[in-house]
Amino acid sequence: MAPLTLGFLMDPLEHVRVDHDSTFAMMVEAHRRGHTVRYFEQGWLRFSGRCAEARMRTVSVQAETGRHFEVRQEAVHPISSLDVLFLRKDPPVDVDFLHATQLVELCAGKQPVYINSPSALREANEKLFTLHFPDLMPETFVARELPALADFIARHPGGTILKPIDGFGGKGIVFLDQKDRNTRSMLELLTRGGQEPIMAQAYVPQARLGDKRIILVNGEPLGAVLRVPSDDDHRGNMAAGGKPVKTHLTAREREICARLKPRLLERGLYLVGIDVLGDYLTEVNVTSPTGLVEIDRLDGVSIESHVIDLAERLAANR
Template sequence: MALSLGFLMDPLESVRVDHDTTFSLMLEAQRRGHDVYYFEQGWLRFNGRCSEARMRRVKVRREVGHHFDVLSEDVRPLSKLDVLFLRKDPPVDADYLHATQLVELCPDRSPIFINNPSGIRDANEKLFTLNFPDLMPETRVTRELSVVLEFAAKNPQGTILKPIDGFGGKGILFLAPGDRNARSMVELLTQGGKEPILAQAYVPESRLGDKRIILVDGDPVGAVLRVPSDADHRGNMAAGGTPMKAEITERDLLICKRLKPSLQEKGLTLVGIDVLGDYLTEVNVTSPTGLVEASHLDGVSCEARVLDVAERMHGAR
C-alpha cells in the first residue's frame, strides 16, 4: 500500500546526496513505492481549522547536481499525510518550536510523526542526557563563571564547554588545566553570564573517536565512529571528523537499554546518541545524522529499519 510521506526539512536543493540522512530516508521511501512530499518550515501555516503547507511531491535520485524532480506542487493539509518526518536541522529556536506546535494542529487526522513534536520539545539534545547522570561524564550546567572555574579545577584531564543549543560541534571548546583564557572562554560562551552552558569532564578516549549510535524505536541499528583530526578536539563530521567503522559494545547496549523506555514514551523513534568511551554525552532527536555512514560501514540499511517502523506504526493505526 502506497503511503503519503512528508518531510519537513531544510531546502532540498542544498542537501549532500552522499551524506544527508533525510535524503537517504526519502530514497528508501520512494524505493518502496510511497509518495514523497517535501516542504520547508517557512511553507507551514494554519488555515483557520488545521495546519497545511505548500508541498512538493518529488522524485529523488543520488545524483549530484540533479538529485530531485518536482512532480507537482500544491497546498495540502497535513492530515493528508500518513507519516511526517520532522527533519529540520537545528538551531532549535523560537521558529522551530512554533513549527512543532503548528504541525500538531490537525484535529481530524494527524499524521504519524517521526519524531513526535512534543518529544522533540521535551528532549533538549544536551539537557535530556542529564536524566541519566550515572551514564555521563561529570557534568555541570550553569551561567556562573565561578561555578565553571571551580568545576574545571577538579578535572586534571581538562574540561569541555558546550553551548546548550549548539549543534554540529559549533561552539564546543576544550579548556585545559591552568589555561589563562579560561575566564574569557566562559564569558564568551555564557555571553557575560546571560546564557547557561554545559561543562563536562574531558574524556581522554574522545581522541579515539566520538561514537554515533543510531536507535530506531529504542534499539541500536548501526553505529559510526567519528574520529577528530589531529588539529581539533571535535569528532563531528560537520567539524571535519572522519567516519570509521564502530563496534557496538556491551556498555553501549546497556546505555541503549536504559534510554529505550524514555524514548518510546516520548515518541522519539529515530535518535542518534553520542558515546565517548563508556560515557553517554548527547541524545540527538531533531535531525540525527550518521545513517548513511553507519549503513555503509556496517553493511546494513538503517533507513530501511526506520521505514519498517513507520509502516508498522501506520498499519497499527
Template sequence: MAALTFGFLMDPLESVRVDHDSTFALMLEAQRRGHQVRYFEQPWLHFNGSRAEARMRTVTVRREPGRAFDVLAEALQPLSELDVLFLRKDPPVDAEFIQATQMVELHNGRAPVFINNPTGIRDANEKLFGLRFPELMPETLIARDMAQLSRFVASHPAGTILKPVEGFGGQGIVFMQPGDRNLRSLLEVLTLGGRKAIVAQAYLPESRQGDKRIILVDGEPCGAVLRVPSQDDHRGNMAAGGTPVKTTLTAREREICARLKPSLQERGLYLVGIDVIGDWLTEVNVTSPTGLVEIDKLDDSNVEAKVIDLAERLAGSRK
C-alpha cells in the first residue's frame, strides 16, 4: 500500500531498550514497510487555540544499542498530518497523561487512527477494567479504609496481593499474609493514611509458576509469554526481574480472550496485553503493553506485523 505517516507518542527514544521495547519493535516494522516514522514526547504536545500540535521528530530506527535512531527532521506539526498515532506513553496514568489523551483528540480536521483510542484508554484502568468481568477475576477489593483492607487480608489464609491502582511494571506490589505485624503500617503507607484507594487481591499460588502475558490485536490473541518470578520475589513482571518462558494458550485463556473481545473492540482498544495467573484474569493493560519482542524470540513470530497490518487496514478504510 501507499506509504503512511506513523506517529508515536512515547517516552524519550534515547532511553529505549532496543532488545526489549515493544514500541521500538512497532517502529521498526512500520519503517520496514516504507512508512514514515515520527515520534514525540508528552511535553512536546500542545494546543494552539485551534488544533493539537507537537514538536515531532522524523526518524530512522535500527536495533543497535547506543545508536538506535537518527533524526531526519524536526518540526512543529499538527496531529492531523498523521495517518496513525500510537499512544505508547508508559504509565503511570496521572493527570498529565489523561490531559494528553484529551488533547490528541483536538485535531480540528482529519483524525489519525489511534492505537489505542484515547477515550478507551481513559475508560480502561489497567487494574480496574477487568472487574467488569468478575467471573474472570480472583476475589478483589478496592478500598482505602484500613479496617476493611485488614479484614480482607485476614480472610485469605493463602495470602493477599496489595498493589497501587495506578501501578505498573510490578512496582509497589506486596504479598501479605494474615497475622503479619507489618500490615497496619504497610496499609498506612500504601493508602497514604487512608486517603488513597489500593487493590487487594486474593493471592493465587499458581503465580509461583509464572503469570502469562497475552497480547491481543483487535481482540484476538496473537501470542503469549510466561513470566516466571525469581526465587526471592513474588513478581513475574520482566521489569521486576521475571524470566520470559515459552508458552501456549489454554482453553480457559482463550475463553477469557473471547469474553473481553467485544468490550475491547467497542472502545477501540486494538493493542492490549492481558495478564492471567492460573485460570484468572488479573490485569488488562491498554496504555503501552509490552511482551512483543519476547514473544517474537520465543515463538519465532512477528506480533508487531499483525499490529501494523491492522493499522494499515484501519487507515485505508478511513481514507
C-alpha cells in the first residue's frame, strides 16, 4: 500500500527504553514499512482556529540504545495531516490528558484514524471500566467513605487490595490483612481524608504466582506475559519490579477476552492490555498498555506487526 503518515502522541522520545517500550516498537515497525513517523508531546498540541495542530518531529527510528532516533524535520502540522494517530501518552489520566483528547478531535478537514478513540479514552477509566463486568472480577467495592471501606476490609479474612482510581504502574497499590493496624491510616492517605474514592478488591491468593497481562488487538488476544512479583512485594507490574515470564492463555482467559471484545470495538478501543489474576479480570488498560516487547521476546512473535497491519486496514477503509 502507499506510505501513510503515522503520528504518535507520547512522552519524550529521548526517554524511551528501546528494550521495553511498546510505543517505540510500533514506531520501529511503521518506519520499517516505509511509513512517515511523526511524534509530538502533549505540550506541543494547540488549536489555531480551524484545526488542532502540533509541533511534530518527523523521525527515523532504530532499536539501538543511545542512537534510537534521528529527527528528520521539525514543523507544525495539523492533526488532519495524519492518516493514523496513536494516543500513547502514559498515565496519569489527568485534566491535561483529557484536554488533549478533546483537542485532537478538532479537525476542520479529515480526521485521522485514532488508536485508541479519544472519547473512549475519556470514558474508559482503567480501574472503573472493569465494573461493567462484575461477574468477571474479584469482589470489588468503590467508595471514599472510610467506615464503609473499613467494613469491606473487615469482611475479607484473606486480605484486601486497595488501589487509587487513577493509579498506574502499580503505584499506590497496597495489601491489607483483616486486622492490620495501619488500616485507618492507609485509608486516610489513599482517600485523601475521604475526599477521593478508591477501589478495594478481595485479595486473590494466586497473586503470589503473578498476574497476567494480555494484549488484545482489534478485540483479539494476541499474546500474554506473566508478571511475577519479587519476594518482597505484592505487585507484579514490571514498573514495580515484577519479572516477565513466558505463559499461555487459558480457556477462562479466552472467555474473558471474548466477553470484552464487543464492548471494546464499539468504542474504538483497538489496542488494549487487560490484567487477569487467577480467574479474575482486574484491569482494562487503554491509554498506553505495555507488554508487547516482553511477549515478542518470550514467544518469538511481533505483536507490533499486527498493530500496524490494523492501522493500515483502518486507514484504507476510512
